[in-house]
Amino acid sequence: MHGHHGQHGLQGAVATPIRGSAHGHHGHRGHRVDHDGAAGRWIVLVGNPNTGKSVFFNVLTGIYVDVSNFPGTTVDVSQGRWEDDLILDTPGIYGVAAFNDEERVARDIIVQADMVLNIVDAVHMERDLFLTQQLIDMGIPLVVALNMMDEAEAQGLKIDLKQLEESLGVPVIPTVAVKQQGMEALKAAIPNARRGQIDPTLVTKLRSWYGTDDPTPEILLAAEGDEEMAARCGFPAMAAREELYLHRRQRVNDLIARAVTDTRGEGGFGETLGRWMIRPLTGVPFLAGVLVLLYLLIGSLIAQQIVGFTEKTVMVGVYEPFVRGLVGRVLAPDSPLSVLLAGEFGLITMTVTYIVGLLLPLVIGFYLALAVMEDSGYLPRLATLVDRALTGFGLNGRAIVPLILGLGCVTMATMTTRILGSQRERRIAVALLGLTIPCSAQLAVITAMLAGLGPGYAALYTFIIVAILVAVGTVLNLLLPGKSTGLLIDLPPLRVPRPINVVKKTLGKVKMFLSDAGPLFALGSILLSVLQISGGLQGIQGLLAPLTVGWMQLPREASTAFVMGFVRRDFGAAGLLTMQLTPMQTLVALITLTLFVPCIASVMMLFKERGWREAVVVWVGCLVSAFVVGGALSQLLIRG
């Protein structure tokens, strides 16, 4: 959602030709920077994904930035001050165009830049310098930070900096950002930013097409076929993207041939490990190992030991009696307000216990694990490994990103389905997310409950959910018209994640989760208390009895869990924790709740991203399949 704020703000800014007044539109998400007066330039950070851009932003501004680097995890723009200038961070991109959301966001900022600080990965100059040359061809003053110089050296790459600087025509500063090397030199070089060597062939072409040999970003992008930029600069868009791209590629290749000597050609152990992750024979066991580690961390250590302490000992043992006592001093125990605050579903009892005692440790654990996978470069390799399997659902490997993110937060994941290449893929992905993917909060409660039952039940649960995922995906792929897009991704080098980045990223995501889940939890608990006070809960329990007791063979109170499930599925799952259920009943209830409708926030996101018709179909589909599958399972397993 932040991306949207960013985009709106930026569109507003772009539409205003006078930059001074445009600054006001830029502020978003509390990072608003007041631009008093016309002083100060816009310094825009631009680079390919995984070049360490965020570290530069942090060094310059000191403001924390979420460093998600896998395409699509966030389209967020951070800004901060460095001396008198405004520093703007952009999403990692491979080139400036409008191929996807990230590129559009980056483009709209870049065209307004006074200068660009271009971060280049010294190990991957073939890829990164294409963007550098494009920025130069736009006529923007530039400084290049040639980052990860230590790695390039260790891998036997010899880089002739002088040659590189001459060929590009802009200052090139070698850096190792994570070790703070070269940062002072870089700061000192920023005032020396200058326009580089524009491709002479390009200049000739621009002269013949537009009668100018002094390109602006808008003019270059218009020549590359960007209609929007053409309209802005008043020149017609040319269908010359391919021609210009090929020229630029050739120029960059020649430049690298002059400036870089590869003395080894291979990248050491990281590269070998990367191969192992992709090859099914080694990649599948590796993935299994990752999942086991994940289970040991989240399912075993956190869900049992830590939550056992935080929830039972601290919250239920100490905190709840304490606040009940406080409320009891002021209010009569049966008064509606007392029930609302400190009753069975109380706002300051159950809600706080669930969020702080139960969910918080689990959510932290999950996001830590996800951040490590993201920052290490494992995710794109996982996408490659699972590509074949996902094509069976009409998806490609990239869809593993929303699916895995869904294990964190289905709302976030629904938004991320935008990275998928076609409407068809987005449709399939949101349906799978809504129906079969349990979010971290829900997964946490499920893991805790399954852990109590033993590995056999956990395996059975996983098998059933995966079977449903496969069945639904396959059927959707067969039924939906159209064609899905294929996989085409860059495999960044494997790198050991930086603990500080991982921790910062985790905290950012956890904060987002709390601000998203907190109000919904409160809403849910109020709803339940009101139902309880008014006797509505008994009514619903009675009404649902044929379904819950007759068809699914669960206790009457299980209806409460489903009522809560409408708000959040994990809320419902957590409600099951306190119930006396046989292991088979637990399994049936958990399967039903997993398939149950996504939380209110996800549904709202679903409406926003996919339109009301598709959202209604997904929602009703989840509801129906949850009860059909849960009941069928119960009839099959419990009656034998």
Place this chain on the structure above:
Amino acid sequence: MTLDMVQRGDTVRILKIEDPQVRFQAIRFGIGEGTDVRCAEKLPAGPIVLRRGRQEIAIGRDIARTISVEAV
């Protein structure tokens, strides 16, 4: 022949990429038409990993079928 027919370790020259969107992205990645690349990995019925310099790109099997190459 097409890219899906190459074997791991083969070096081939990219001749033609059908899909314009794939073509543009391939040029940015440095594996556009006319480039020599090595097949670094080939998953059973799955993606093909191409390598040029230190750059590695994974290409799904369906896209690989639409890319013409010749042995070098």
